Amino acid sequence: MIKFEREKYSRIGVMPRYGNASSVRWFEVEPNCTFHMFNCFEDGDEVVVRGCKAKTAIIPGPDWGEDKFQWFSRGFKPVSSSAKDNGDDSIAEGLLFSRVYEQRLNLLTGEAKEIDLSGDDFSMDFPTINGEYIGVKQKYGYAQVIDSIASSSCGKSKYGGLAKLYFEELEAGEDKEGQSHQAKKIVYHKFAKNNFCTGAAYVSRPGDVEEDDGWIVAFLHDEDTDTSHVLVVDANNFEEEPIAKIALPQRVPYGHHGAYFQTPTHL
Numbered sequence: 001m002i003k004f005e006r007e008k009y010s011r012i013g014v015m016p017r018y019g020n021a022s023s024v025r026w027f028e029v030e031p032n033c034t035f036h037m038f039n040c041f042e043d044g045d046e047v048v049v050r051g052c053k054a055k056t057a058i059i060p061g062p063d064w065g066e067d068k069f070q071w072f073s074r075g076f077k078p079v080s081s082s083a084k085d086n087g088d089d090s091i092a093e094g095l096l097f098s099r100v101y102e103q104r105l106n107l108l109t110g111e112a113k114e115i116d117l118s119g120d121d122f123s124m125d126f127p128t129i130n131g132e133y134i135g136v137k138q139k140y141g142y143a144q145v146i147d148s149i150a151s152s153s154c155g156k157s158k159y160g161g162l163a164k165l166y167f168e169e170l171e172a173g174e175d176k177e178g179q180s181h182q183a184k185k186i187v188y189h190k191f192a193k194n195n196f197c198t199g200a201a202y203v204s205r206p207g208d209v210e211e212d213d214g215w216i217v218a219f220l221h222d223e224d225t226d227t228s229h230v231l232v233v234d235a236n237n238f239e240e241e242p243i244a245k246i247a248l249p250q251r252v253p254y255g256h257h258g259a260y261f262q263t264p265t266h267l
Contacts, residue, residue: 012112014047014105027105027112033057038100038127038141039134049103050117050167052125052143056095058157069155072096076151079120096157098125100143100165100184117165117184123148124163126256128202130211140212141165142235144200144256145188158254159197161190162216164238187238189216194223197231199258212236215243217260219252228252 009028016023035057038050062071075096100118105111118124123146129138147160166185191197200218208214212235220231228251232244 045108047105052098054098072155078148097123201260
């Protein structure tokens with residue numbers, strides 16, 4: 001069995017738009033696995049990176065010889081004050097708990113500053129934003145919220161709601177470990193019991209003016225009735241009932257990723 005030593009840090013590379021390999025600037029950040037990004041943009045002398053990160057990767061899973069179900073079950077458990085990271089991935093709990101982080105990379109000083117934006121109330125991943133704001137500073141972001149208890153029980157990720165993050169509205173504070181923590185305003189669209197989503201995407205309203213003038217569209221599956229729907233949530237009234245819930249003739253498997261394509265209508 002091959003055993004890899006746990007890295008002491010992760011690195012983020014920043015390359016000029018028309019640069020090459022020799023022009024990459026490397027910044028050291030805390031060890032993490034970031035699969036999915038909200039956005040990246042320039043802010044003065046800094047490059048700002050916003051994404052969802054956990055302490056370890058869900059892929060490929062545990063080392064050979066360890067029970068996969070037990071490993072995933074421990075990893076998906078909620079983060080609590082009693083769950084301490086002792087550096088041993090084989091027994092630690094909550095390693096797959098995914099937070100929203102912001103990394104600010106200063107191109108002049110070489111400093112990397114990390115800020116926890118979501119805290120440990122809910123694990124979330126598979127973020128999406130208004131596509132018109134990719135590469136520039138945005139006010140809002142959306143993510144799928146992991147049901148940590150349901151995920152831990154079955155050893156697979158299940159998303160029991162949606163979250164809307166207000167990146168320009170925060171509640172300053174300090175987390176339990178003393179790390180930098182600036183909890184952003186977050187509102188939630190929660191699903192009924194045993195209802196889980198996949199493939200959430202942001203869709204702009206035709207003629208939209210504001211950044212959040214649109215909808216979140218996702219597949220929703222009810223495990224009690226074994227029925228699937230397309231769910232449409234108003235981004236401006238995020239906590240309210242969905243504006244549409246369209247029944248589908250067959251099951252849509254959980255697949256995490258999704259995209260929305262507008263098809264022209266021809267008369």
